Amino acid sequence: MVENLIIAKNIAEAVSCKVSCKASCKESSAYLAGGTEINRLNGTVNASTLVSIGRIAELDGMSVVDDPRKGSCATASRFLRIGSMCTFQEIVESNDAPQWLKDASRFMASRTKRNMATIGGNVALMRDDSYLYATLLAAGSLLELVDIEGNTMFRCTRKYMNEHESFKDCLIAAVLVPMNAVVASRRYANTAESHAVLTMGAGIVNGELRLAAALKGTGVFLMPHLSELISNGATEDEVLDAAKNHSGVEVKSDMFGGEAYKRYLLGVTAYDLAKKVLSQGGSR
Amino acid sequence: MRVDCIINGRGRSFDVEPSMKLREMLLLNGNLAVRDSDDAEGFCGSDTVLVDGTPVFSNLVLAGEVQGCEIRTPDGLGDPRHLTVVQQAMIDAGIVQSAYNAPAAALLLTWLLENNPNPTKEDIKDALSGIFIRDAGYEHYYLAVKLAQEKMKDGKYSTTIAPSFRPECEYIGKPMSKIDGAQLVTGDKAFVEDYVPSDACHMVVLRSPHASAYIKSIDTSEAEKVEGVISILTAYNTPDTHYMQAGQGNPEPSPHDRRLFNLKVRHVGDRVAAVIAETLEEAKAACKLIKVEYEVLPAVFTVEEAMAPGAPAVHDGIVEYRAGAPADLDEYNKASKDPREGKVIYQFPLGGDIRHNVAASNKGHIGDVEKAFNESDAVVECTYQTSQIQHTPLETHICFAKMEGQRLVVYASTQVPYHVRRIVGWVTGLPENRIHVIKTRVGGGYGSKQDILIEDLTGYAAFVTGKPVLCHNTREEEFIANSTRHPMRVRVKMSGNKDGQITGIFMEVCANTGPYGNHCLTVPMNSCSKTLPLFKVDNMAYDLKVFYTNTPPAGAYQGYGTPKGTYGLMMAMALLAEKLGIDYKDMVLKNHVEEGYMLEILKGLGEGREGAVVPVGSCGLDEAIRKGCDMIEWGKKEVSSDPDWKIGKGFAMIMQGSGLPGLDHAEAIAKLETDGTIILNSGGADLGTGLDTISAKIVAEVLKVPMDRITVVSGDTDSCAFDTGAYASSGTFFSGNASLEACKKLKDMIIKESAYQMGEDEGDLEIRFPGEVYSKKTGKVLSYYELSHTACSGGGHGQMIAHGTYITTASSVPYGAHFAQVAVNVRTGEIKVQKFYALQDAGTPINPEVALCQMYGAVMKSIGHSLYEDMKLDENGVCMNANMTDYGVPMIWEAPEDFKSVLIDVNDAYGPFGAKSISEIACNGAAPAIGIAIHDACGVWLTSWPMTPEKILKALGKI
DSSP states (O other): OOOEEEEOSSHHHHHHHHHHHHHHSSOOEEEESSOTTTTSTTOSOOOSEEEEOTTOGGGSOEEEEEOTTTTSSOSOSEEEEEETTOBHHHHHHOSSSOHHHHHHHTTSOOHHHHTTOBHHHHHHHOOTTOSSHHHHHHHTOEEEEEOTTSOEEEEEHHHHHHTGGGGTTOEEEEEEEETTOOEEEEEEESSTTSOEEEEEEEEEETTEEEEEEEETTTEEEEOHHHHHHHHTTOOHHHHHHHHHHOTTSOOOOBTTBOHHHHHHHHHHHHHHHHHHHHHTTOOO | OEEEEEETTEEEEEEOOTTOBHHHHHHHTTOTTSOOSSSSOSOSOTTEEEETTEEEEGGGSBGGGGTTOEEEOGGGTOBTTBOOHHHHHHHHHTOOSSOTTHHHHHHHHHHHHHHOSSOOHHHHHHHTTTOOOOSSOSHHHHHHHHHHHHHHHHSSOOSOOSOOOOTTOSSTTSOOOOTTHHHHHTTOSOSGGGGOOTTOEEEEEEEOSSSSEEEEEEEOHHHHTSTTEEEEEOTTSSOOOOBOOBOOOSSOSSOBOBOSSOSEEOSTTOEEEEEEESSHHHHHHHHHTOEEEEEEOOOOOSHHHHHSTTOOOSOOSEEEESSOOOTTHHHHHTTOOOGGGOEEEESSOOOOBGGGTEEEEEEEEESOHHHHHHHSSEEEEEEEEOOOBOOOOSSOOEEEEEEETTEEEEEEOOSOHHHHHHHHHHHHOOOGGGEEEEEOOOSOOTTGGGBOSSHHHHHHHHHHHOSOEEEEOOHHHHHHHSOOBOOEEEEEEEEEOTTSOEEEEEEEEEEEEETSOTTTTHHHHHHHHTTGGGBOOSEEEEEEEEEEOSSSOOBOOTTTTHHHHHHHHHHHHHHHHHHHTOOHHHHHHHHBOOTTOEEGGGGGOSSSSOOOOEEOOSOOHHHHHHHHHHHHTTTOOOBOSSTTEEEEEEEEEEEOOSSOTTTOOEEEEEEEOTTSOEEEEEOOOOSSSSHHHHHHHHHHHHHTOOGGGEEEEESBTTTSOOOOOSOTTOIIIIIHHHHHHHHHHHHHHHHHHHHHHHTOOGGGEEEETTTEEEETTTOOEEEHHHHHHHHTTTSSSOOOEEEEEEOOSOOOOOEEEEEEEEEEETTTOOEEEEEEEEEEEOBSOSSHHHHHHHHHHHHHHHHHHHHTOOOOBOTTSOBTTOSHHHHTOOOGGGSOSEEEEEEEOOOOSSSGGGBOOOSGGGGSSHHHHHHHHHHHHHSOOOOBSSOOHHHHHHHTTOO
């Protein structure tokens, strides 16, 4: 039940509100972005205080920037910085956003929802049916985060995924996607508007094939095993076999599909997407 | 917190709680057209508004976030007397039907055209992608945009909206605005929720967490202490009256097997208690404090489990019969041990055996199927399984009831107001004269509002408390506590010869009626009675059994049992054709019935009674099949440029009925008012399908008056006369014929009174537009105004009021054929419906544009049933996907890219102006057409709903 709603005017104020809530220990708090998850029936975020970040100008807009990490583990030299409050629809309509990101944003079938849902909100949730995370991960995207002390830091999407809990109080200020990346993605769902059983992204990061998936019942993860196999020239049958028997990923049967179905989709989609990005100019 | 904003151009200020949603704030402002279909799921789009020019779901926005924003809502567009071009175009295109989402759609299309005056089809799709339309499909939305563009540009429409029929008629068969269109598209007061006063009490139902359990005790003491609680109802303080919830003719072919509350719960979601409190929050809070002790029992969820030896009995109480009790009933009842089981009371024998979970059964045959099977060139046998499907009307079930003096007034969104009155009378003990049921507009029914699912309890609650009581189902309750489509297992055995002649058909139907037996016999019977009569076959037999289980309840759903039977029979016929090496089309053409063919099979296929053997009447089946085959280029193999996608074609012939001859009954009263206008009181229940417009057109046509001088009042049990209701495709045929009868009689009265007033012979008089009587002999003219004024002013014989009744044994059967072209990805299993052509003989389509949209809507529903929709229960009977997103209804992206509805012109002998039913039949063809097309595409037969990518991959041996 929401007891407090704070409309933050800038990042500092948003962070400060979050700090206050944390200090009080009585209140749970969350940043409120587009509202399509927090305000939704059966939404997964519960907080008594919501800090609305919808009016923070610094979180809007897109611009091209250099790699802010100065090559520490660079995935590209230039990035498109997308403010975390950019909606899916703004990305679709943007002249700057790469086509692969527009395609992935269109996975959200409802225009009305695309008008509301933000890239930052989708990243923060990192749901097992995430529309964007697997694709951003496969692209080697970075996140611009502001921690609870107001420090800005940049983290790659892989690190953010692996250490998600440790970033839970951070405000996502922007998502940085590499310019000129070769990326492709696919989504499988019962209907266009249903939750996805699988969303997969494939990209070439630092010359290496990177495959990432959001799989219902499992979560978001990278698939280095399949990436390596395909990079080494494995046949489709070998990839399918590997996906079928790979014990590194726990796959559960549920109402979205049986384990065999999900593993088959992982394999066949990995193979197809890899083929596609490799044929578009990426190297192995 | 304070919110200042602009709503529809006017500045407004509010004090809001932090948790308040924008929609709640708008309701406080009186913007009632911002509705809610999904409890803030962000799916259906009923709550769409524009915030600073951008469409958003107002349920997903906190009110506090719109400080300084400009908001537009659907009710800010135009009012019923000043429609905008877009609103008028939507009505004219025929898409404003049950219309719960029509205002939101009007807002979106307005926004689209304001921002993009020349949108492409993809642009329109995108704009509507957040709107769920269940009734009319999406096809005519493109037409509505086109019409609006034309009107804006040229001041008139140049596109033909729909074909016209019966050139001799002025109104019948012509596209015209639906008479309730303006009220609905603007979001004007129309639905039950619009008539609920702010001081109404709220009722919340506590539901069972167990699929089967005895209630050992209920402690309401803590709940009663909650402030605002008026009353808590349980099995311990409500009547021990057995009834059932199906709105069917009395005596019903369904057992009376439930009470308001039972001491045995039989499904997850079954009623345990109901709290009536001053506010919804208080009722919910009190519900949580009720302590219930259960004795959990083993449960059964499938027909296989229900029929297994030693299976736990869902009902194990005393069995009674109102008529036709078997001689060994006393012995049978000795097995009943626990009074908490209650009773099962059959109105007449239905072949039930509750100790073995059989709620009803029936069998019958013509000829000798076994002999036919033995003597034929080929025999096929296959079992087909259908799933549990929810209607998902946009308006969830809602009822408001209050006492007015000694009378109980019930506002209901129902297809059966008179059955509501009867059943509320049963549970309250009130006679019918003390119950007034007001059917409001219905925001989607599809059969679910043929069942009296909440009106019984709401009516009772208002009666015992004396308080105005509102009950409004959540979307989750729609899934777990309402009726659904019966899951069925249909085994078909079919034989044929090399010349294509089908020699024998046997259908074994095992249906799952869930915990209660509403419609338990008649739905499964329809899977035989509305399918076998398609075939000119001498040897046919059927054997059906209906089982009680502990799943969520089943009941009536558009198409009734027919979609399931059609799926089995057509798939089996395609399988037989393949086995015989014959083209499926040739086999269909050789075996379908034609006008005059005597339908012997109907003798056993009544609604629990003996049916009448009748010949096939008007029949456009052959034309539908041949025309559809031409349209889809049957026999031409399509090849995709992507080798992973395989393309195939399929089709199915279909039929339904037009009401229930010998059972259904309709009444109408036509009154000439004192100014010469006409009010028609129709017992019929328009559930958005245009029945009131049909009645108005009949009045206009017969009495030769303009439509704006006619008002139709319908579904009001005080002012109208009895009608069995809008189900079994009876509306046009029965209620329309009653209106026709009333108008013919009123016409006779007008002539007679005119003859008296004009001093002429009746034989010299005729009526003519615009509502006047003309003497062919003298040339004198008497307007209806003058006529009626004089008649009611002491100079004549009083007001002219005519009463029409319609009953019949005649049967007007609609026929059709539905065609699908699908593409199947053999690597991923994905299925796309590329083309769908629905061709139907509906007799004379009185509202052709509305009829076409009903066909689109019904086909979309059945595409959903065939490919996506499925209520999934866990091992404890809990529905895991009781929400819109996970359940999987088709929306605009799932619509076939090439989608056509075609009306085959046939004039029926019995329907009003030759009309037959139109909508229900359109649910029957998609499953077999798609199933056959999938086989044609990739060689696999999918024998269960929904036909999913996972099943494709399994059938292809990929997983």
